[in-house]
Amino acid sequence: MERNKLLFWAMACCRIMQVVQVGLIMLLTYYVVHWQIDPQYYDDWKFSGSLGKLSISNPIHTAASEMDDTRTFMVSQLQPFSVYIIYVQMLAQLVLWVLVVQEFVKVIQAVKQVQTFREQNVKAFQKIAGYLLWIFLISCFTFVAAGNTGHFSFDFSFSTLVLMLASYILAEIFKEGNRLYEEEQLTV
Amino acid sequence: MPIIINLDVMLAKRKMSVTEIAGKVGITMANISILKNGKAKAIRFSTLEAICKELDCQPGDILEYREE
Numbered sequence: 001m002e003r004n005k006l007l008f009w010a011m012a013c014c015r016i017m018q019v020v021q022v023g024l025i026m027l028l029t030y031y032v033v034h035w036q037i038d039p040q041y042y043d044d045w046k047f048s049g050s051l052g053k054l055s056i057s058n059p060i061h062t063a064a065s066e067m068d069d070t071r072t073f074m075v076s077q078l079q080p081f082s083v084y085i086i087y088v089q090m091l092a093q094l095v096l097w098v099l100v101v102q103e104f105v106k107v108i109q110a111v112k113q114v115q116t117f118r119e120q121n122v123k124a125f126q127k128i129a130g131y132l133l134w135i136f137l138i139s140c141f142t143f144v145a146a147g148n149t150g151h152f153s154f155d156f157s158f159s160t161l162v163l164m165l166a167s168y169i170l171a172e173i174f175k176e177g178n179r180l181y182e183e184e185q186l187t188v
Numbered sequence: 189m190p191i192i193i194n195l196d197v198m199l200a201k202r203k204m205s206v207t208e209i210a211g212k213v214g215i216t217m218a219n220i221s222i223l224k225n226g227k228a229k230a231i232r233f234s235t236l237e238a239i240c241k242e243l244d245c246q247p248g249d250i251l252e253y254r255e256e
Contacts, residue, residue, distance in 0.1 A: 183230065186227060186228050186229040186230070187228070187231070187232065188219045188222055188228045188230070188231050188235050
């Protein structure tokens, strides 16, 4: 009974996360489309480059007055292609997170149906690890071109890497479980 | 797998059908089929004992090692 309750709450959390993620995708797309129609609306808006704990930055043009530690840029100064790059980067990450949650939901559903150590769950964890690797690769660089200043930096998100590693380990555990299950099924 | 199951040979020798042995040993037709087709990964001593008892034979009459 406790197990079912836990799975129920895990499933509910996943569904809420999916709704939030889809909402964020729509919101992000709305802002980009609106920015193209009415760029003046965003004149006072600021954009902060996401920074991880480990950061190697390489300013393309040195403009000491514009390059500060917080790496905050006025949206009005951003070059359009820079906005598109940021948009595609964020969109890809959100879509990949939706897919990660989707695969996790499949695993929870399989566990609920007492189909835990099955090939499909092994594949689901391998897919999750693959998606997390892509999220890590996409999120490890930031490129912002504002005015005559370009900023390119590498930010490594180790939490994503740890999650990816955990997914691969879980995939291996489930693969072993699946092998034992199949062996048990073929024991007469 | 180099272990060959000669269950069908013993059944033919004893003139017994698959359904009959399955009923007497108490295992399902699906499991007998797995055993006969050589898909089984393992066999329990209890199953082997029951088969040997019903067919009046030795485990070596049912199982055979053949090098690949």
